[in-house]
Amino acid sequence: MRFLIKFSYDGTNYNGFQYQKGLPSIQESLELALKKVNNNIKTNVVATGRTDKGVHALCQYAHVDININITEQKLKRALNSNLPKDIHVIETKIVVENFHARYNVKSKEYKYYINVGEYNPLERNYVFQYNHELNVDNMKEAIKYFVGTHDFRAFVTENKEKENCVRTIFSAGIEEKDEKIIITFHGDGFLRYQVRNMVGILIRVGENKISTTSVEKILLSKDRRKSGKTAPPQGLYLTNVTY
Amino acid sequence: MRFLIKFSYDGTNYNGFQYQKGLPSIQESLELALKKVNNNIKTNVVATGRTDKGVHALCQYAHVDININITEQKLKRALNSNLPKDIHVIETKIVVENFHARYNVKSKEYKYYINVGEYNPLERNYVFQYNHELNVDNMKEAIKYFVGTHDFRAFVTENKEKENCVRTIFSAGIEEKDEKIIITFHGDGFLRYQVRNMVGILIRVGENKISTTSVEKILLSKDRRKSGKTAPPQGLYLTNVTY
Numbered sequence: 001m002r003f004l005i006k007f008s009y010d011g012t013n014y015n016g017f018q019y020q021k022g023l024p025s026i027q028e029s030l031e032l033a034l035k036k037v038n039n040n041i042k043t044n045v046v047a048t049g050r051t052d053k054g055v056h057a058l059c060q061y062a063h064v065d066i067n068i069n070i071t072e073q074k075l076k077r078a079l080n081s082n083l084p085k086d087i088h089v090i091e092t093k094i095v096v097e098n099f100h101a102r103y104n105v106k107s108k109e110y111k112y113y114i115n116v117g118e119y120n121p122l123e124r125n126y127v128f129q130y131n132h133e134l135n136v137d138n139m140k141e142a143i144k145y146f147v148g149t150h151d152f153r154a155f156v157t158e159n160k161e162k163e164n165c166v167r168t169i170f171s172a173g174i175e176e177k178d179e180k181i182i183i184t185f186h187g188d189g190f191l192r193y194q195v196r197n198m199v200g201i202l203i204r205v206g207e208n209k210i211s212t213t214s215v216e217k218i219l220l221s222k223d224r225r226k227s228g229k230t231a232p233p234q235g236l237y238l239t240n241v242t243y
Numbered sequence: 244m245r246f247l248i249k250f251s252y253d254g255t256n257y258n259g260f261q262y263q264k265g266l267p268s269i270q271e272s273l274e275l276a277l278k279k280v281n282n283n284i285k286t287n288v289v290a291t292g293r294t295d296k297g298v299h300a301l302c303q304y305a306h307v308d309i310n311i312n313i314t315e316q317k318l319k320r321a322l323n324s325n326l327p328k329d330i331h332v333i334e335t336k337i338v339v340e341n342f343h344a345r346y347n348v349k350s351k352e353y354k355y356y357i358n359v360g361e362y363n364p365l366e367r368n369y370v371f372q373y374n375h376e377l378n379v380d381n382m383k384e385a386i387k388y389f390v391g392t393h394d395f396r397a398f399v400t401e402n403k404e405k406e407n408c409v410r411t412i413f414s415a416g417i418e419e420k421d422e423k424i425i426i427t428f429h430g431d432g433f434l435r436y437q438v439r440n441m442v443g444i445l446i447r448v449g450e451n452k453i454s455t456t457s458v459e460k461i462l463l464s465k466d467r468r469k470s471g472k473t474a475p476p477q478g479l480y481l482t483n484v485t486y
Contacts (some may be wrong), residue, residue, distance in 0.1 A: 010365045056365060080362075088364045119323075121253045121331045122299060122369060 002065050003075060004044075004095045008058050010086040011233070012125040016061075017050040026051075026087060030062065033082035037075065038066050046101050048108065048241050052193070055232030056126070059090075060241050063101040090103045107170065109186045109240035112231065114203075117179025127180065128235035136176060136208030142205040142212040143172045143183070145219060146198055146228075153222040155201070157193040158231060165191055165222075174202075184239075199231035245308050246318060247338045248273075248288075251301050254328040254476070255368040260293045260303075269294075269330060273305065276325035280318065281309050289344050291351065291484050295436070297476030299369070302333075302483050306344040320451055350413065352429045352483035353438045355474065357446075360422025370423065372477035377449030379419060383447040385455040386415045386426070388462060389441055396465040398444070400436040400473060408465075418421075429483075442474040 007030070015023040019031070027045050034043035042160045047062040066075065079089045115127040116134060123129075146169050153165040169187040176182075184200065185195055201218060204210050210228075218226045250273070258266040262274070270288050277286035309318065315335045322332045358370040365374075378481060389412050396408040405468040412430040419425075426445065428438055444461060447453050453471075461469045 008364055010367070058363075058365075085367045086364045088362050090361055119331050120301075121251055121329045122301075124253070124328045126365060150448055 002063055002097050002099060004093045004099060004101065005062050005064060005089055006085065006091040007060055007089045008152050009056065011051060011054050011056045013086060014018050016053045017047060029084055029087055033079050034064055041067060046066040046233055047100055048105050051238055052233055055236045057238040060238055061101050061241050063099060106242045107186060107188055108190060109184065110190065111237045111239045112183040112195065113235045114201045115179060116181060125234050128232050134181065135208055136174060136181060136206065138212050139202045139206045140174050142202055142215040143174055145216040147170050150219055151222055152191055152194055154196040154218050154224055154227050155194045156191045156224060157197060174185045194238060195229055196231040197227055200228040203231065204228045221231045244344055245306055245338050245340050245361050247336045247344060248307060248332055248344060249334040250330065250332045251304055252299065254294060254297050254299045254331060259296045260290060261411050262482045272327055272330055276322050279305055279325045280283060280321045282311055284310060289432045291344055291348050294481055295476055298479045299324050300481040303481055304344050306342060347486050350429060351433060352427065352481045353433065355438065355442045356428040356478045357424040359424060371475050377424065378451055379417060379424060379449065381455050382445045382449045383417050385445055385458040386417055388459040393462055394465055395434055395437055397461050397467055397470050398437045398440040399434045399467060400440060436473055437438055439474040439479060440470055443471040446474065447471040475476050
């Protein structure tokens with residue numbers, strides 16, 4: 001039986017979602033818990049996609065095939081009692097056998113948190129602490145250039161000469177709440193480091209180091225060398241996925 | 244020169260505020276940082292009071308005597324660059340030589356966070372996760388009995404036959420925000436475990452296991468055996484201190 005699992009995790013103590021030999025990963029922890037529940041059979045987890053080291057997820061999905069007869073509610077409970085405390089299954093749902101957690105994704109939402117207020121030690125792994133002023137009005141102007149269908153090659157860290165880097169961002173926005181700047185991207189999919197690189201360039205705009213219109217120029221240049229620093233992982237959250 | 248230091252910390256990885264040989268403490272970390280700043284001289288930290296293992300502080304104070312010539316702003320920076328990331332100096336202020344961080348305290352505020360929504364792995368060390376329903380209206384009724392000047396002996400975990408357990412709670416309240424219940428106590432001082440024991444009994448009221456009026460009876464009984472479980476430390480925050 002195929003189940004779709006909705007889960008959340010604190011990425012702080014993991015080397016990312018994907019299994020890597022000898023390093024802690026969300027995938028490995030999930031597969032170990034699933035194996036215990038699924039009659040000791042190695043059970044593959046197919047997620048919507050990866051998240052990198054230190055990145056969090058409040059809403060992530062994966063499909064798994066389970067051989068035993070178990071209800072949705074009981075599978076949730078069984079998994080949570082076998083998972084470490086920094087990974088949590090929110091919901092499980094029986095789906096059709098050809099449902100695919102990655103191929104069937106319609107959209108994903110990411111949020112990036114920047115704290116411009118006093119450093120809070122309780123949030124050290126959950127926000128990007130930024131101790132200088134940011135021109136948020138300019139950042140709000142600049143983020144508009146990302147909306148639409150573009151070749152995002154300039155915002156991909158790895159050299160992906162042959163890869164298709166065309167993606168669509170349905171909406172993007174910036175809100176200020178307390179002393180945090182929250183940047184949201186909603187799109188059909190994101191390339192590796194794309195969100196953190198887009199945030200990196202928005203920070204340069206906020207620092208008044210580049211103009212708002214240079215964001216469009218960098219996007220059109222398709223040249224990674226033109227864009228700024230990759231924003232650190234702890235501010236990034238996968239916040240929603242739709243099917 | 245005497246400085247009053249305002250600081251915050253994540254209590255998760257500490258055995259409490261107070262120095263204990265061979266165990267990590269906030270005090271030890273602060274004194275190590277101070278020693279580095281203060282010409283390698285062992286420097287005593289006198290805080291408003293202790294917090295227990297796993298308890299957090301968003302606003303805690305301590306006074307220290309520093310021999311070197313340093314400005315308030317520079318002392319803040321020097322300390323933060325020598326402190327671990329889970330302790331943070333918010334402000335430092337030069338005070339008169341007889342100012343005492345403990346004796347001069349006028350009031351303290353503690354907040355206790357209970358999450359009654361879905362478990363969030365990112366908050367596992369920062370709220371008490373409670374997976375059943377709580378009757379918050381009854382809890383709001385019951386908390387009123389704590390306000391005023393009382394002998395809080397029934398809410399102190401340790402056997403303190405001879406200690407003066409009379410304290411004054413100026414105000415106490417409960418608010419609901421998103422799926423969290425936030426309990427606030429503001430008083431002239433609190434005994435060890437007092438807040439967590441008061442929260443423990445409020446939870447029993449919320450579970451409809453005891454009536455709201457039994458809180459008054461337990462308080463008047465001065466008998467610790469009559470009150471409930473001590474609420475876990477990770478939900479507790481020292482949020483304000485006034486002088």
